Amino acid sequence: MERNPAAGRYLHALGNVTFLERPFHPTTLISLAQSALRGRRRQYEARARLDQLRELAAVLEQRVEERTAEHAAAVAQLHEAQKLETLGQLTGGVAHDFNNLLTPIAGALDILQRRYGNEDPRSARLLSNALLASDRATVLVQRLLGFARRQALQTQAVDLSGLLNGMRDLITSSIGPTIELHMQTDPDAGLASADPNQLELAILNLCVNARDAMPQGGVLSVMTERVAIGPRDAPHLTPGLYLKLSVIDTGTGMDAETLTRAVEPFFSTKETGRGTGLGLSMVHGLAAQLGGSFALTSVPGEGTRCDLYLPVAEAKDVVETNVARKVTHVAGRPLRILLIDDEEIVRVATAEMIRDLGHFVAEAASGSEGLAKLTEGLEVDVVISDYKMPRMNGAELAKRVRELRPQTALLIITGYTGTAVDLPKHLARLAKPFNQSDIANALGALVDVDDKIVRLIGA
Template identity: 45%
Template sequence: MRHQPAALVGIVTERQEAQKALEETRARFIQAQKMEAIGQLTGGVAHDFNNLLAVVLGNLSLARKRLPPDGKLRQLIENSIQAAERGATLTKRMLAFARRQELTRGPIDVPELVRGMAELLQRSISSNIPVSTQFPLQLPLAFADASQLELALLNLTVNARDAMPDGGMITIAAREQRIGGGEVASLAPGSYVCLSVTDTGTGMSEETLAKATEPFFTTKGIGKGTGLGLSMIHGFAEQSGGRLVLKSALGRGTTAELWLPAAEGDLLRGAGQAPAPDLPVLNPLTVLVVDDDPLVLMNTGAMLEDLGHKVLEATSGEQALRVLRRNEAIDLVVTDQMMPGMTGAQLIDAIRTEHTELPVILASGYAELPEEKLTGIVRLGKPFEQADLARACEKCAGGSAGRALPSKARLIPFRLLKAQRNHRPDAAFLL
């Protein structure tokens, strides 16, 4: 009789533990659903803002070219352009969070990137937590996606803040290190840039440290942490050919190291950059622009017309195909991706069937694109400026998106084209 209560207690305890585990699993599932919904909402809002910012940036750029010699007016325009560009940077971060941004790897000046985020990072932490930086005089450029790196750095800084409820110090540092075979797990031999974020907080136990990068694992409690931050950074690092390394001990703070491959070549921070060449544009072409947003459609057409091209417009993929069937002289198509009825990728499929060699530029800010159907297609990220559009047209002229553009599309430098439009008789034109 004395053993029965113990058995009952054991059964009740097991059931309570099972119930608790079930509730935790259910809570994490609900949290994951909430994050997915937030991600979808964020991606949609960012896409719409990208379209609006594309119109603002495009019109401001065109207005700047037509300004009278008024320094104050020009400064107002420049300030507006800078504000719109900051908005574009914000939407890129939102799309990166929602996993809907088209990732673009390239050389990154890490110290310059950190300095550019200084205001954002300081706003994200308490005023009683100072942030210091430690960078060497020379550091190779890292090779990664700049927007994703910004998001990773922001997440690591916020994690460091949360680990110091009573205040402390955050140190952001970077160094170069060459890795040989087998020195650091999962890293190929080569040169790396190690960006680290160190806090003086509570630290983590060995058990917590082992689970820190697992999806949905968090020590912040339900509703206070998603458990996705470190796992997203871990995935970003591995996709970039690097690794996330966490070092921590209870009471001794935490150091998060983000290892990224160094850009190839002698690209050192502080090295002088060659001046940008004259922006090439194409001689007059007939361009079909396709977009369901009338403001974006009008803005893209205005930028092309300002470059000297003839523009035809369509508000849907179906209408674009009808225009193509009526006009044999179209040299290039610029299409949006997210359109009702027929997406840009589906329009490109139809164009390849009926107009095999017609080059197409796909304009989109989304990463979720059918890559297998877009081989050889020139891509243009939204929001884009006139210079980006001109360079995309130049890529098409090089044959990267199908046949070369007609012989009338010989390149001339942008500044000379502008002089030609202003009827300057003293300009020497390269035709």
């Protein structure tokens, strides 16, 4: 370098250069060459590892993004579930109070119509309109309870294909002539665990919603199939076998914002007066209460798909015929009834409806008061009790009455039963709100008149 300064530029240009001054021994040259090769190999290895690190960093970054997206989706789903649960609790409480208000109103209107409806046509017309409004309010409350998952369900094994085939004419008349109905059912799919009446109402709601989404006509497809749900499969069900009912339309569809709010109670995109906004919320609540799920997918301008997942029925879901104990009485004798309800306005109205039917009624404001009357020797043929009462609900009361008076018939009034329905399936029930005809029919179901013998059933 001292004798040839120009060689310095090679050092800067080439970077990894070794200068060897002559004379040198061949061993020195070989040693330097081998050292240079080892250095080059280490460079290549370092570069390869850097490339691997870059690839791993890219993969890690992608995984972090995916996990972050999954976490965000899970948090959003949790917030949505919490929001719906909160709405459900609020809705269930409102429906419970509304039921207690409707019961005396409907009962009083029914009695007034029976007594004075034939005397004054104007009064009869007004009473009929009031009863019609009461019936509509009853349907509204049932839908609220359906969303809140607080309605009392009569769960049993249901042939979904047979149910749909039986509803074909009803669906066809409901959707109108401009919509073409395609129905494809799998008769070998098995039985679903569901309440047939509520399920039929849910299917009709879905079909009517589909009709409203196709104002210019279109195609409505209703299909059933048996599906197996695995871990982490949508729509986040417990792994197992389910029956999937799909209602698909070719209508206007929904955007993402509308889709996220579709199952909220009272949310509706229809014109004012054309819907309550409770159809989809009721279906959502019914599916959750049955242990299934409800999923919506939609594309604006292309249509909407509604998938209702129902658990496959087990042996315990099959409704058995109950063998009831019977107590004989003289034919035509009015029934002696103990009425238990903590709501005074409901209890008084119910008692008046029953007395108007010709029966004797003793009243109690709580389960403990009713049991005390029975312990003191009150002779009754039927005990009628509200389900939700403080300190002792209807199920607990029924058990105590069975122990105290095993041959006494029981009728439980249900309006809001909570998330866990612990009433035995054979126990007779009457849903709030009810009118005089409803309670007469309920008592009629407990009483079988045959050859001047009254048999009380339900013990």
